Structures are given as structure tokens and as C-alpha cells.
Amino acid sequence: MEVVPLGTPEEVGAVAADVIEALVRRDPEAVLGLATGSSPLPTYRELIGRREAETAPSYDEVRCFTLDEYVGLPVGHPETYRETIFRELTDGLGIDRARVSSPDAMDPEHAGPRYEDAIAAAGGVDLQVLGIGADGHLAFNEPGSSLASLTRMKTLTDQTRRDNARFFGSVDEVPHHVLTQGLGTILRARHLLLVATGAGKAAAIAAAVEGPLSASCPASVLQMHPHATVLVDEEAGAGL
Numbered sequence: 001m002e003v004v005p006l007g008t009p010e011e012v013g014a015v016a017a018d019v020i021e022a023l024v025r026r027d028p029e030a031v032l033g034l035a036t037g038s039s040p041l042p043t044y045r046e047l048i049g050r051r052e053a054e055t056a057p058s059y060d061e062v063r064c065f066t067l068d069e070y071v072g073l074p075v076g077h078p079e080t081y082r083e084t085i086f087r088e089l090t091d092g093l094g095i096d097r098a099r100v101s102s103p104d105a106m107d108p109e110h111a112g113p114r115y116e117d118a119i120a121a122a123g124g125v126d127l128q129v130l131g132i133g134a135d136g137h138l139a140f141n142e143p144g145s146s147l148a149s150l151t152r153m154k155t156l157t158d159q160t161r162r163d164n165a166r167f168f169g170s171v172d173e174v175p176h177h178v179l180t181q182g183l184g185t186i187l188r189a190r191h192l193l194l195v196a197t198g199a200g201k202a203a204a205i206a207a208a209v210e211g212p213l214s215a216s217c218p219a220s221v222l223q224m225h226p227h228a229t230v231l232v233d234e235e236a237g238a239g240l
């Protein structure tokens with residue numbers, strides 16, 4: 001695992017944007033795995049800000065897969081992760097919405113295997129952008145998730161619902177269920193790029209990078225991956 005200590009969230013965003021641009025320049029049909037949450041926002045803003053630059057690659061042929069999705073929100077709800085990723089990245093890069101896939105929250109029972117098939121049909125994910133939860137969760141794989149898990153429905157912990165209440169009017173509006181890529185799904189991506197910023201992530205980063213490989217810290221699965229890059233700002237890297 002390659003750990004890159006950086007200063008600020010903006011520096012993390014700039015380096016992550018360099019990695020993504022380099023991939024798309026090399027392979028204009030790259031398959032990107034996209035995370036939501038606040039951690040990747042500086043990265044996404046940076047990519048959109050560079051879009052008009054001469055060195056910017058074309059994103060026309062890129063395919064995208066989101067990591068997870070809430071179950072129980074109506075189609076088009078602004079807090080669905082599908083709408084969120086359109087708003088925060090793909091619309092800004094001019095990527096056709098039809099090229100952006102997310103687990104089908106309208107059919108949660110069958111969505112998992114279908115999502116796995118869709119990712120495989122696209123040739124697998126080339127680069128997976130990841131954030132990390134304060135408890136070490138990846139996507140919505142909370143502590144205790146099987147390291148081999150695939151896309152499936154999960155129940156959110158109270159802590160994660162409280163953490164995500166900031167995007168909703170109140171915690172009561174945060175769905176209880178989600179569809180999430182599994183840790184096994186995430187590990188199939190050819191390159192994992194985890195971005196973490198802020199003091200609230202320091203303990204999770206220390207556990208993921210230097211702790212034992214364990215389901216109690218789902219992000220420790222990065223230790224098993226042959227090509228994982230972890231970008232941290234000063235605060236998130238403070239425990240290393």
C-alpha cells in the first residue's frame with residue numbers, strides 16, 4: 001500500500017485529480033468507481049475546474065459505477081447517491097448520465113447480483129475512488145462486514161445514520177437501508193484510491209494502514225490489494 005502524506009484537503013484533491021486524469025488520458029474508455037461523501041469533493045471540484053485546460057482528457061467514453069445507494073428514497077431525490085454524483089462530478093465533466101450506473105434501489109432484492117454483472121460486463125473497475133468512515137467503514141460496509149462480500153442490501157448503524165443526517169433535514173429522514181458494493185467487489189478494482197481528510201479520520205486511517213487486517217476495520221482490506229494508494233491530509237495522517 002502506498003501512503004502519501006499531504007498538507008491540506010485541497011492538496012489531497014489535486015493529487016487525486018492527477019491520478020484520475022492520468023488514467024483517463026492513458027485509457028479514454030476507463031471504468032471509474034465513484035464514492036460520494038465529503039472526502040472526494042475537493043478531488044471532484046479540481047477535476048471539474050481543470051476540464052477546460054488543454055491538458056484535460058476527454059471524459060466522453062468513460063464509464064462510472066457508484067459505490068452505494070440509499071434504499072427507500074424516491075427516484076430523483078437530491079440525496080440519492082445517483083443524483084449526488086451527477087451534481088458533484090459527472091454532469092460537471094460532461095459525462096452522459098447513461099454512462100453512470102448505480103445499484104437499483106427500486107429492486108433491492110435483485111440489485112446486488114445485477115450490479116456485479118454490470119461491473120463485470122464493463123470489464124471491471126479500473127480505478128475506485130474511496131472515502132473512509134470514522135469507524136473504518138468503506139462504502140456502506142460497516143465493521144463486521146465479510147471481507148469477501150459482494151453488492152448487497154445492508155442496514156445502517158445508528159452512528160452512520162447520525163453522521164449522514166447532515167445531508168437531510170433530520171436523522172429521522174435518513175434511510176435505514178442501503179445497497180452497497182461489498183468489500184470483495186471493491187477489492188476487484190484494479191487500483192484503489194482512498195482519500196481522507198480531517199482529524200475525525202485519523203484513528204480510522206491508523207487502523208486501516210497500520211492495524212491488523214480485520215473485519216472490525218473494513219478499510220484494512222486495502223492491505224490485501226496489490227495496488228492501493230492512500231492520500232491523507234495532515235490531520236487524517238496524524239495517527240500514522
Ligand code: GLP
Pocket residue numbers: 035036037038039040067068130131132133134138139140160164
Ligand atoms: C458514507 C459513504 C462512504 C463515505 C463515508 C465517509 O457512509 N457511504 O462512501 O466514504 O460515509 O463520508 P465522508 O467522506 O463524508 O466523511
